[in-house]
Amino acid sequence: MLIKIEFESDIPIYEQLKRQIIMGIAKGEFKPGEELPSVRQLSGDIGINLHTVNKTYNILKEEGYLTINRRKGAMVKDELPDAKEEYIHILKDELSYLIADAKNRGINMEDFSKICLDIYSEFEKEV
Amino acid sequence: MLIKIEFESDIPIYEQLKRQIIMGIAKGEFKPGEELPSVRQLSGDIGINLHTVNKTYNILKEEGYLTINRRKGAMVKDELPDAKEEYIHILKDELSYLIADAKNRGINMEDFSKICLDIYSEFEKEV
Amino acid sequence: MLIKIEFESDIPIYEQLKRQIIMGIAKGEFKPGEELPSVRQLSGDIGINLHTVNKTYNILKEEGYLTINRRKGAMVKDELPDAKEEYIHILKDELSYLIADAKNRGINMEDFSKICLDIYSEFEKEV
Amino acid sequence: MLIKIEFESDIPIYEQLKRQIIMGIAKGEFKPGEELPSVRQLSGDIGINLHTVNKTYNILKEEGYLTINRRKGAMVKDELPDAKEEYIHILKDELSYLIADAKNRGINMEDFSKICLDIYSEFEKEV
DNA sequence: GTGGTCTAGACCACG
DNA sequence: GTGGTCTAGACCACG
Known part of the structure; x- marks a missing residue:
């Protein structure tokens, strides 16, 4: 890698x-x-x-x-870590800030979802 | 506030x-x-x-x-900043890491989108 | 004006x-x-x-x-102020900094002179 | 230095x-x-x-x-910053004022160019 | 009354 | 050893 x-x-x-x-x-x-x-x-x-x-x-x-x-x-690890409550909390905090900033700059829900979807499918490509 | x-x-x-x-x-x-x-x-x-x-x-x-x-x-400012190329680049970098971590922990595309949507609609409630 | x-x-x-x-x-x-x-x-x-x-x-x-x-x-005033030594000194200081910055950013002598000339002729136009 | x-x-x-x-x-x-x-x-x-x-x-x-x-x-930096549009704008504003003041005080285009040229060549002397 | 500048001193993260 | 962060306190410019 x-x-x-x-x-x-x-x-x-x-x-x-x-x-x-x-x-x-x-x-x-x-x-x-x-x-x-x-x-x-x-x-x-x-x-x-x-x-x-x-x-x-x-x-x-x-x-x-x-x-x-x-x-x-x-x-x-054979078993990757799972999404504990504490993790979800941190994730939501980070996303809240990123989304607030994006929304302020004129990126709407659809644009934002599109970006996330592209990234997700990039990760799913080559398993 | x-x-x-x-x-x-x-x-x-x-x-x-x-x-x-x-x-x-x-x-x-x-x-x-x-x-x-x-x-x-x-x-x-x-x-x-x-x-x-x-x-x-x-x-x-x-x-x-x-x-x-x-x-x-x-x-x-009367006009909030807009989403310049440099900003989009940084946003994608941050999201790539967040999504990678989320995906590893078993959060799939649908779960992640749901979280983002909830946050977005939270911001859209007019105060 | x-x-x-x-x-x-x-x-x-x-x-x-x-x-x-x-x-x-x-x-x-x-x-x-x-x-x-x-x-x-x-x-x-x-x-x-x-x-x-x-x-x-x-x-x-x-x-x-x-x-x-x-x-x-x-x-x-009927007679505008003239360029005393002290003034010349300050002018050179200001210009030294502006020219240093311009030179560092790839603006050569010719480009810089051209900008000054344009400004001068703008002032001379409408007397 | x-x-x-x-x-x-x-x-x-x-x-x-x-x-x-x-x-x-x-x-x-x-x-x-x-x-x-x-x-x-x-x-x-x-x-x-x-x-x-x-x-x-x-x-x-x-x-x-x-x-x-x-x-x-x-x-x-290995690459010095270049002259972006915003920079050029600020430079012209500064120069406009400096040149206006100089012109009022009897410094003509030739004198002014001479001063700039002297400064430029001072910077070009390799150290 | 507001932010801007400067000083002095402390503790911390990085590597 | 380096810059980053934070505090405390002072004086100043603007208008």
Whole structure:
């Protein structure tokens, strides 16, 4: 999978990496049960600090995406995390802001749905 | 309008305030042409520093939401900002990550659309 | 002469007014020896505070552009101010910054001269 | 590079600093890709507050001159900003006023061009 | 009365 | 070690 970090972004590298792995899983590029590259390898490939990859892996473990084994490294969980109440709450908060901003800028419900639908089908394409 | 800041949150106070004002505009609680509270008043009401409110107002000015007049204070612009290409790009990036995470957690297209629709109609209720 | 104030601008109103009067003189719309509108009239026409017009007139008097007579009001001096050393110094400072910024943004000497020439001939047109 | 602030000036310190950095770039004293001093170092050298330097750096980032990296500090962008329409508009406004004032004071087109040419060639001397 | 600027000092996140 | 955020407090310009 291709990981692309924007070094000039305001979003911290560990957060960018986390998002890309989550999007990689949604696209089926990383499948449940599959091993992720080792911390050493991934940090070397991307050209970032070893601790940064480690931080990302640990956050993804906390969120229920990965298991980390001292010998076998990181692996995508067989069962992906489900949508707990707390998660739904955060999702709605984020969406409320995004939708408010979009609505203010003249994007109506149909335009917004169309954008979401395009993204969803992009993820469903290649499983 | 009721502003509610989570002081424990990782999201900076000025950013939380910005989002709440944008949501307030979407809900019609702040209307185009309407004056916002002065930085001193709002900072006093919320219990945060004057400079933090000032920062939020200036960011919203940069984004095209407000005009700031040295003697009359801040006012919602008569014409809200429109959806420039750069904005659409950022919106799609944010949505891609949110949708990927949601999809992984078993939220399908229909569930997601339903959530968005609920939020949209919440904003459309005229106040 | 048409005075146009941008009330949303960061430039103070008295400064905008000063610049417009100086440009009006350069265009020949106000001629040496000519009376300017009274403070009361001008402030009423533009819709700004009486003190603001007063401030502008006093600055222009300081700079050698106007004479102010209690009974006859403000008048453009018969002899416009000349380019003293101090003025030349300030002009060069301003131009140095403008040219540096323009050069950095890819505007070369010819483009810049062309812009200046256009402006000069605009002022020379209608005397 | 030598930074010189006039503490008595009406021009805010952060604005003076911004102009000097832009002139430094035009002169080639700061080259694309080059790192600027840290906010702490520069503020200490000049004898101003750290936040004032920070404000300047952030404005220059907004204008497309710098990138700011939380750990590496500020760097002149590899690609300097280009002359967008909005910029050209502001430049013409500024020049119109400067030229009007100069013309009124007896500086003709040739004198003015000569001054601009001198400044341009000053910037073109490679350092 | 309003925002703008500047200072001083603190703690934090990133890597 | 770097910038980011936040607070507290001061003085000033505008009108």
